[in-house]
Amino acid sequence: MFEEIAVYCETFNNLIPVAFILGFYVSLVVSRFWEQLHVLPWPHRLAVFTSSLVQGKGKRGRLLRRTIVRYANLSYVLTMRQICLPVKKRFPDLDVITESGTHTVAAS
Numbered sequence: 001m002f003e004e005i006a007v008y009c010e011t012f013n014n015l016i017p018v019a020f021i022l023g024f025y026v027s028l029v030v031s032r033f034w035e036q037l038h039v040l041p042w043p044h045r046l047a048v049f050t051s052s053l054v055q056g057k058g059k060r061g062r063l064l065r066r067t068i069v070r071y072a073n074l075s076y077v078l079t080m081r082q083i084c085l086p087v088k089k090r091f092p093d094l095d096v097i098t099e100s101g102t103h104t105v106a107a108s
Helices: 002-011 018-039 043-053 059-083 085-090 094-100
Strands: none
Touching: 018 059, 043 059, 059 085, 059 094
8 A cells, every 4th residue: 555655656746846835835834924923013113102192291101101111012022922932032931021020110
């Protein structure tokens, strides 16, 4: 049975090159990753909108803007941990994220 399958595959081996099919597959995977990367919101755009929309020059306004941007950064780190290996190595668990100060709100 195995020999028959091997002979069958050998007869059709030269009709469609494997490298050609593999090229389409790699192109599909890379394009899907690229599209997903472009769908993610970037924290700096939210920071610009927050700085222009949240009013107040005092301590309360500054703390509110800072809190919003810190939560945006935290959500971005948590999202990138799922899809990017260097970020996963930098932040392997939530304790490391806590130690880095990414999700703490400083009252300065």
